[in-house]
Amino acid sequence: DTAVSQTPKYLVTQMGNDKSIKCEQNLGHDTMYWYKQDSKKFLKIMFSYNNKELIINETVPNRFSPKSPDKAHLNLHINSLELGDSAVYFCASSLRAGEETQYFGPGTRLLVL
Amino acid sequence: KQEVTQIPAALSVPEGENLVLNCSFTDSAIYNLQWFRQDPGKGLTSLLLIQSSQREQTSGRLNASLDKSSGRSTLYIAASQPGDSATYLCAVPPGGGADGLTFGKGTHLIIQP
Secondary structure, three states: OOOEEEEOOEEEEOOOOOEEEEEEEOOOOOEEEEEEEOOOOOEEEEEEEEOOEEEEEOOOOOOEEEEEEEOOEEEEEEOOOOHHHOEEEEEEEEOOOOOOOOEEOOOEEEEEO | OOOEEEEOOEEEEEOOOOEEEEEEEOOOOOOEEEEEEEOOOOOEEEEEEEEOOOOEEEEOOEEEEEEOOOOEEEEEEOOOOHHHOEEEEEEEOOOOOOOOOEEOOOEEEEEEO
């Protein structure tokens, strides 16, 4: 059984479009995260949600809007896509905020043309 | 602001050797430290998590140590195998709460058959 899943796995789109990436975890965790891995493979936290509430937003442009319909889901919506948004986006979850092992999804590879 | 550095950036060794990967962090006020493995084009797999009160953790051929006061951790891999080839990432949560993880840039490891 997949613990943290993301869809789609690949996303190719034109500049200016709006797209969404979905994330689901079946681990019963309270906290979910979105990370961005850039072309140099550097991973950086974008958002953190605890029990459906936004905890941190690490200076991410407001074109990025996370939405958590319930504790098991954290979706990422991106408006007006730019070339620089091309990256791999990883969703993760942990049992509690900041104290436990984080489990990562397989990633969504976004390419903006 | 927490910064994580990993040395070396890349390492290539013959199969069977024991090796050490290094990680240092600037702010010693951490809850824990986590080591991950990332295979090309894949997500992150958690290898070991060391709580701040612990000195080391072991899993199979892997041993991770933590010296919180000096801001250092090492990942020891015994009897390396070609299947160990991957990028190894060290990460720490900056403090309490859902702060996400701050990652190093990783050590790209190649084990030569």
